Amino acid sequence: xxxxxxxxxTLRLPPHLLSLSLDKAVKHDLEKLFLDKVxxxxxxCVSVYDIRKIDGGFIFPGDGAPTYxxxxxxxxxxxxxxxxxxAKLKEFDKDxxxxxxxxxDDIYIPFHLLPYPxxxxxxxENGNRxxxxxxxxxxxxxxxxxxxxxxxPIDEIGETIRFRVQSVNYPSIPLEQPKDSKPFAPMVITxxxxxxxxxxxxxxx
Amino acid sequence: xxxxxANDGALTNFEVLSFLQSRGAxxxxxxxxxxxxxxxxxxxxxxxxxxxxxxxxxxxxxKVKKYDLAKAEVLNIINLRPTSAVGIYTIVEKCDARLGxxxxxxxADIVAEVSPPPEEPRSEEGLPQANxx
Numbered sequence: 001x002x003x004x005x006x007x008x009x010t011l012r013l014p015p016h017l018l019s020l021s022l023d024k025a026v027k028h029d030l031e032k033l034f035l036d037k038v039x040x041x042x043x044x045c046v047s048v049y050d051i052r053k054i055d056g057g058f059i060f061p062g063d064g065a066p067t068y069x070x071x072x073x074x075x076x077x078x079x080x081x082x083x084x085x086x087a088k089l090k091e092f093d094k095d096x097x098x099x100x101x102x103x104x105d106d107i108y109i110p111f112h113l114l115p116y117p118x119x120x121x122x123x124x125e126n127g128n129r130x131x132x133x134x135x136x137x138x139x140x141x142x143x144x145x146x147x148x149x150x151x152x153p154i155d156e157i158g159e160t161i162r163f164r165v166q167s168v169n170y171p172s173i174p175l176e177q178p179k180d181s182k183p184f185a186p187m188v189i190t191x192x193x194x195x196x197x198x199x200x201x202x203x204x205x
Numbered sequence: 206x207x208x209x210x211a212n213d214g215a216l217t218n219f220e221v222l223s224f225l226q227s228r229g230a231x232x233x234x235x236x237x238x239x240x241x242x243x244x245x246x247x248x249x250x251x252x253x254x255x256x257x258x259x260x261x262x263x264x265x266x267x268k269v270k271k272y273d274l275a276k277a278e279v280l281n282i283i284n285l286r287p288t289s290a291v292g293i294y295t296i297v298e299k300c301d302a303r304l305g306x307x308x309x310x311x312x313a314d315i316v317a318e319v320s321p322p323p324e325e326p327r328s329e330e331g332l333p334q335a336n337x338x
Contacts, residue, residue, distance in 0.1 A: 001218060001284060002215070002216045002217075002218065002220075002221045003211075003212055003213070003214070003215050003216065004213040004214045004215075004216065005208065005210065005211050005212065005213055006208075006209045006210040006213040007206055007207065007208050007209060008206070008207045008209050009206045009207070010206075031239060035239050035241050035242075036239070036240065036241035039206075039208075041211070042208060042211055045241075046221075046241055046242060046245050047224070047225070047228070047239070047241070047242050047245075049224070071209070073213060075216070075221065075224070077245070080277060082277070082298070083277065083281060084281050084285060084295055084296050086252055086285070101248050102244050102245075102247055102248040102251075103241060103244035103245045103247075103248055162285075162295070164295070195295060196291055196294055196295060197287075197291045197292055197294055197295030198295060204289070204291050204292070
């Protein structure tokens with residue numbers, strides 16, 4: 001889920017930071033630059049893990065600040081395909097579920113990756129609000145036995161749901177966004193619930 | 206910016222948590238770390254990682270060696286600590302062929318034995334206990 005990534009960056013250290021020690025000043029600048037941002041194909045940057053090397057300090061002609069080349073390691077959130085992760089249910093609609101991990105909200109479970117057979121239907125006990133239902137068929141021992149179905153609902157916002165990472169995408173920034181579309185997400189995780197042991201933790205206790 | 210090595214090693218959730226704690230993240234004071242770090246810290250505290258120790262993790266690492274699991278699978282087991290066979294089944298690919306039903310149960314027992322249990326099951330958190338009068 002979390003990885004270290006080694007990067008090299010050339011940065012201009014603004015003069016107001018020069019009162020700090022070089023380490024601190026560089027770190028301050030790196031944090032401002034990378035923290036809580038998604039770097040395409042690298043992941044969501046959580047923290048600056050350590051600084052390996054600071055080179056340079058050259059002042060370009062006409063510039064009022066030194067420029068350093070820094071090698072550092074970032075702590076990034078980048079799940080691998082097939083990883084199993086717990087997240088909380090954020091919202092759901094007829095297209096599927098949306099999960100949140102607190103620091104990362106763009107996890108989608110499309111309806112075709114919900115456990116089969118699932119359906120989206122009004123909940124009669126709960127003021128006809130919609131909910132997702134997984135209907136698990138238990139086959140009787142004899143063929144004459146009627147198959148009985150156990151119903152597992154997904155309807156509680158905030159419930160912990162275990163999912164498998166199906167893919168991680170980094171969509172490119174759209175040039176023009178339709179007015180009513182949802183905000184652009186630079187990193188989208190598609191998850192799957194269609195396997196044993198996946199879904200709300202309460203299903204498997 | 207130049208990416209020199211995108212994958213310079215994976216970290217377990219436990220390692221990330223201790224790193225953030227060493228940076229000063231704690232439940233009481235939020236101001237010492239950046240917001241992004243604090244949110245990750247909160248997520249990790251909420252999941253079962255909280256009670257792991259360095260010893261229990263390395264103990265677990267030693268004990269799962271004989272099952273010949275992939276690195277990613279071991280990482281996932283340390284992160285999630287599945288204590289039932291179905292949890293193992295989810296994480297380990299082609300579990301039936303590689304471990305068999307007994308192997309999965311054995312592995313789940315090892316995980317349960319090595320890792321200290323969370324203080325209370327998460328599902329009951331915040332709900333009033335039925336037995337309390």
